[in-house]
Amino acid sequence: MQPLITISHVEKSFGTMPVLRDISMTIAKGECACIIGPSGSGKSTLLRCINGLVPVTSGSILVDSIEVNDPHLDKLALRRKVGIVFQQYNLFPHKTAIQNIAMAPIHVLNRPKDEAYENARRLLAKVKLSEKADAYPGELSGGQQQRVAIARSLAMNPMVMLFDEVTAALDPETKKEVLFTIRDLAAEGMTCVLVTHEMGFASEVADHVYFTDGGRIVEAGTPTEIFKAARNERTRAFLSQVL
Amino acid sequence: MRPVQSSSLPVLLTPNRTARDPLPSLTAIIQSRLLFVSLLGTFFISCGISAAYSAAGAQPSLSILDVLLKWAPLVFGGFLFNIAVSIASMALGTASGLLLGLGQISPSRPISKTSWFLTQFFRNSPWLVLLFFAMFLLPFDLKIGSVTVPLPAWFKAIIGLALPVMANVAEIVRGGIKSIPLSQWESAESLAFSRRQILWQIILPQAFKRMIPPWMNLYAILTMATTLISVVGIQDSMTLTKAALVAEGRLDLYLPFYMMLLLMFFAYCYPIARLTQSLESRVAVKF
Numbered sequence: 053m054q055p056l057i058t059i060s061h062v063e064k065s066f067g068t069m070p071v072l073r074d075i076s077m078t079i080a081k082g083e084c085a086c087i088i089g090p091s092g093s094g095k096s097t098l099l100r101c102i103n104g105l106v107p108v109t110s111g112s113i114l115v116d117s118i119e120v121n122d123p124h125l126d127k128l129a130l131r132r133k134v135g136i137v138f139q140q141y142n143l144f145p146h147k148t149a150i151q152n153i154a155m156a157p158i159h160v161l162n163r164p165k166d167e168a169y170e171n172a173r174r175l176l177a178k179v180k181l182s183e184k185a186d187a188y189p190g191e192l193s194g195g196q197q198q199r200v201a202i203a204r205s206l207a208m209n210p211m212v213m214l215f216d217e218v219t220a221a222l223d224p225e226t227k228k229e230v231l232f233t234i235r236d237l238a239a240e241g242m243t244c245v246l247v248t249h250e251m252g253f254a255s256e257v258a259d260h261v262y263f264t265d266g267g268r269i270v271e272a273g274t275p276t277e278i279f280k281a282a283r284n285e286r287t288r289a290f291l292s293q294v295l
Numbered sequence: 296m297r298p299v300q301s302s303s304l305p306v307l308l309t310p311n312r313t314a315r316d317p318l319p320s321l322t323a324i325i326q327s328r329l330l331f332v333s334l335l336g337t338f339f340i341s342c343g344i345s346a347a348y349s350a351a352g353a354q355p356s357l358s359i360l361d362v363l364l365k366w367a368p369l370v371f372g373g374f375l376f377n378i379a380v381s382i383a384s385m386a387l388g389t390a391s392g393l394l395l396g397l398g399q400i401s402p403s404r405p406i407s408k409t410s411w412f413l414t415q416f417f418r419n420s421p422w423l424v425l426l427f428f429a430m431f432l433l434p435f436d437l438k439i440g441s442v443t444v445p446l447p448a449w450f451k452a453i454i455g456l457a458l459p460v461m462a463n464v465a466e467i468v469r470g471g472i473k474s475i476p477l478s479q480w481e482s483a484e485s486l487a488f489s490r491r492q493i494l495w496q497i498i499l500p501q502a503f504k505r506m507i508p509p510w511m512n513l514y515a516i517l518t519m520a521t522t523l524i525s526v527v528g529i530q531d532s533m534t535l536t537k538a539a540l541v542a543e544g545r546l547d548l549y550l551p552f553y554m555m556l557l558l559m560f561f562a563y564c565y566p567i568a569r570l571t572q573s574l575e576s577r578v579a580v581k582f
Contacts, residue, residue, distance in 0.1 A: 103485055131487035142482035146500050156486040159496065201482075208486060 062111035135205030195226025373532030392464025417462035429455030471502035
């Protein structure tokens with residue numbers, strides 16, 4: 053089967069500082085991939101490269117046969133296929149929850165308003181926030197904001213969802229709400245790429261786990277291979293600190 | 296640049312209030328403001344001092360208050376003209392300043408560089424010099440085909456004052472836009488919004504709220520600066536006050552007359568300053 057995302061030999065440097073070195077991975081449709089590793093190992097940059105927020109220096113990223121590393125890249129077409137959720141939620145503070153969700157479908161996909169709002173209401177129900185439709189982001193807790201942010205990305209009907217440390221700013225309780233939402237998404241067959249420090253969650257939902265350090269993929273495998281029987285010294289050292 | 300704070304305005308007396316306060320009602324401003332009372336007091340004391348002068352000079356003439364009342368309508372008419380000029384300059388300056396501010400953040404380098412240069416040039420020039428430039432560089436009339444449109448002096452003065460306003464508005468717009476975190480751009484971009492959509496639907500609606508206080512601040516400064524047009528020979532409240540004083544030819548009238556003019560501007564600008572202050576604290580609390 054043709055993989056949905058093919059990353060081959062991607063290099064990225066900020067100035068003279070290399071952030072990603074020779075990254076290659078493939079992600080199949082419906083797969084849930086988790087990227088773990090210490091801070092500054094380039095995990096977030098890799099996600100941003102996948103949806104074209106950060107241009108790569110060399111190498112190739114194919115998302116559903118769109119080449120991201122192409123000067124003539126149609127960024128808007130790429131971003132309609134790729135949803136991303138950030139650590140700091142980044143909701144639009146001047147719009148209510150439901151407006152946040154319906155905005156992009158109305159203005160970017162030119163959907164009729166009624167249809168967009170109906171879909172937004174359905175998505176709010178999916179993330180269990182129906183009663184907060186008319187609340188502004190400032191009136192929502194971190195976990196609620198993050199679930200709205202997930203619904204906002206889903207409203208664009210993406211083929212793949214990227215999650216960039218989405219629970220890092222949340223307390224253990226609200227973390228759970230968000231993680232359950234992501235788990236349900238993965239169970240429904242949504243292709244997910246997660247950058248996360250939640251090892252328990254990664255071992256539960258991931259099909260593949262990638263351990264990165266210093267801009268390289270140090271080790272990759274199934275959750276059992278990585279968490280139970282890591283072969284690499286560096287992986288074992290990292291996991292012994294966090295598990 | 297951070298948005299201009301209103302603390303540069305001569306607003307006194309109220310301690311820093313952090314709570315969200317209601318917009319001050321007009322009566323509240325007049326009743327509770329010691330400043331206003333003391334200004335009025337100064338006005339009448341100056342009348343008194345001048346009266347003492349004139350008693351010493353033994354001039355058989357009208358009392359100071361009678362003279363003031365005689366000329367007040369004329370001076371007030373001139374004052375209304377100042378207000379009209381300030382509104383027109385502000386409108387012109389805001390429209391062009393908005394374009395210039397947006398130009399500064401344009402992705403096109405020639406546009407952003409030109410906008411930056413124009414902004415810096417007009418922002419760092421004395422207002423009076425710009426006014427002279429406008430008065431003497433603009434032609435007396437414009438020939439558009441066979442039609443000749445005269446450019447009256449007041450119109451040129453409006454343009455002259457609009458130039459520094461434009462540059463300051465440009466900075467307010469740029470500062471307002473820059474004050475919105477980059478993460479807002481990033482998340483909008485990732486939702487496939489185009490640059491124009493991001494600017495007009497996500498960034499500017501948030502930035503406008505922050506631009507309003509410094510914009511009002513600028514308007515109050517402009518209103519006070521409109522008296523500069525008297526220097527280039529336009530009949531405003533300042534010119535008329537001077538003319539009235541010449542006509543009366545009494546030294547004892549100088550203080551009360553200029554005090555009256557000051558009071559008119561104060562009564563107009565002070566509420567604006569108060570409103571700016573309370574709007575500012577609202578915006579501050581919101582974030």
